[in-house]
Amino acid sequence: MTVYIIKRLLALIPVLIGVSIIIFGIMQLIPGDAAEVLVGTNGSAADVERIRESLGLDKPIYEQYWLFISRAAVGNFGRSTQTGRPALTEFSSRVKPTAELAAAALLLAIVFGMITGIVSAVLQYSVWDYLVTVVSLIGVSAPVFWTGLMMMLLFSVWLGWLPATGSGSFSRLIMPALALGSASTAIIARQMRSGLLEVLRQDYVRTARAKGLHEWTVIARHAVRNALIPTVTVVGLQFGYLLGGSVLTETVFARPGVGSFLVNSIQARDIPVVQATIMLLAVAFLVVNLLVDLLYAVLDPRIRYS
């Protein structure tokens, strides 16, 4: 088990090198550079040249990449071209609101998704089942920037219950978490429903019922547990979706965070910050998926890692 975890963590290294090369390549391919953005439309060609030099952007590309990767290996991602502060500092000062948002959205998605999924599987073809199906479809299809604005209109402008923007308090977290979590809720509900339906047809469920267990005990202890494996896989993947979705959510709700920061940094061609952010997000995503894999063994004793 420990060996397995170490192996998986070591496998991160080639993945991260690959990620860094791809990002570096993309940032070179798109037009414009950090110096031009810093100078803006009102500056002069001389200003651009001078800033380009001082940022080291005039060096050959392979030299720039080597400089970056050799520093990144020891945890130094360089300085933001926009603010002049270390890229890691910029990243870490924005992690908390995004972590809050992703955690809240994921929690909402897990709780509501599982409950509605279970209800619609157990009461298959009932009104509740159809209702869950329809609401799920809406949840998956409606984009965050639409649900977000509609919620703001209702709760901030008409009812005046919740602040429309910002971060730092529970009341400011509710709407973004609902907007971001709604699609994941729907996906988890659908997955839970189909997983549970399949399990409920298994022989051991019939056996459990035959030995006279209460229907809810059959579902909770014997069926749901076995339907969890595919659901947990989906939850792990939803984490990646939530990180991506935080970009839109943070922009619509004017929330600080990694998502909106990443977009700003790409637009500013701030390569050190883009690299640091994407690599750290990649690590988070890979670690979450490692945890999901480990959770399989917990859920299903037949799965072993060695």
Add this chain to the structure above:
Amino acid sequence: MSLLLTRRSVLRASLALPAVGLLAACGGGSDKTSTTAAESTGAGASGTTAAEGTPTPIQSSGSAPTAASSAATPEGSPTASGPVADVDFTIVDGPEPNSLDPCVGTAYQYAVNAIFNRLVIWNEKMNVEPSLATSWTVSDDHKSWTFKLRENVKFHDGSPFTSADVKATIDHILDPNTKSNRRANFTLIKEVQTPDDLTAIFVTDPVTPDFPFLMADGSANIICSAALQKMGPADYGRKPVGTGPFKFEEWVPNDHISATINEDYWGTKPLVKRFVYKPVPDPATRVIVLKSNQADLVFGLPPADVPDLQKESKLKIVDSPSLTVTQMQLKQAKPPFSDKRVRQAVNMAVDKDAIIKNVMGGFARPLKTPDCPGLWGAFEFDPLPYDPEKAKQLLSEAGFAGGFDVTISYTSGRWPGDDQVVQAVQGYWGQVGIKATIKKGDQATFIADLTKDPATNPNLVVMPQRTSYYTDYQLYRLYQSDAANAEAAQRSGYNNPEVDKLLAEERMEFDPEKRLPIFEQVQKLIWDDQPFLYLFSMVNLYGMQNNVSGFTILPSGDWIPGPITKG
């Protein structure tokens, strides 16, 4: 499998963990609500009027900056016209600044206005008035400018404001490591002499009659040399120390920047206790923030939403003149745009009044000058009329009867209405046979196109917005032909030797009476050449809550913190 924990306990923990994280994350404090209880301060008891504390203009309108040489301000007489209310004054706009170091910031920054002062400040007529400097004179040989500084001014960290800070500010801008985006404008300063604490002498080469204007530039806000040295430039941009009416309080990235009232402020003290700037990138969200009263003042409103907002009784929608102009620059080193008839045709093909009315909702003004309208030295001319038939005729005379292909490059979302304006131009041009492809990129992509060589990109059209604070700055950088010139940002390939000659003349002319005719002549030549598609000049458009009064935004985009009240 050797797990210390049972499967059941791990399952339980895995469900509980996100919940704990969520609770911990949300427990971090309740909403800050502003109270309306008025709080009387010592300064408020003086009972003087705001007008007495306001620096009076030292020049009559329309005169050139060189004439300035008097000290007509009530020096160091801090007055406030009433009690300071314990309320926040919150401004919302789109961009998050990259730094609050005045010479590094890329976006226009409301917070910098609140925290810093310059030697001189713009007024509504885009002339300069005393601020940290009380008077200034130029030497007979025009090479050195002597500024007398205001006495008894303190920075927010308590250190006194002296000529050393003025010198440090210029040194900081010129230091290549600062990465100032306006450095090229300041390279003519060869030396800053500080004979005593309250005198700063600038030696320039070449000489320039516009030097006081340069000192009113946002980059030239005076920084605190002691604090800069202590903190280093990157941190100084994060926790700025100035002499302004508000002291920096905190900056939560992408959330807000706040500053509290400076009790020791030398000038007119604001009547609100706290200044807050919030970046809200999405225009639709800004409308909601305004409607739900979560900000006192909101900029960057989409023109299409304005009629609806005007119906709200608790809001005021205001528009005031701005120096920002919207033009499409035609790369004209080669055909088709090297032909004057083609440039006139692209102007005549577009119904600009219709765009102003229908796309911009009336919140823009017709552009009648190659300068920025409202500047001293700007002359207006008759715009070419909307006449698609004449445009077609001009095109066929120039040998383009079958039209030609162009690409219009711009950044979407920099100002409300930009997408629709480009589409409208595409439509109008299509009617005279010019097939335009729209290239919508982010700012970096756009700037790359803007700076592309006109000789190798003859069919490229770019749409930047330009803001210039004085006439020479606008004319020289846009129409002087030498693109390699350090000050010129001109990448359109426009080249008229006569214009070059007149520009070289006016920028050495210290007598405003002699300078004005040159300005008129050169602008007439440029207007006749029609190097760009002149679309319109912008207005400063904002919405504010009805209970806010005393807010002024100058054409330069600077706002005046002094007289703001919230009742």
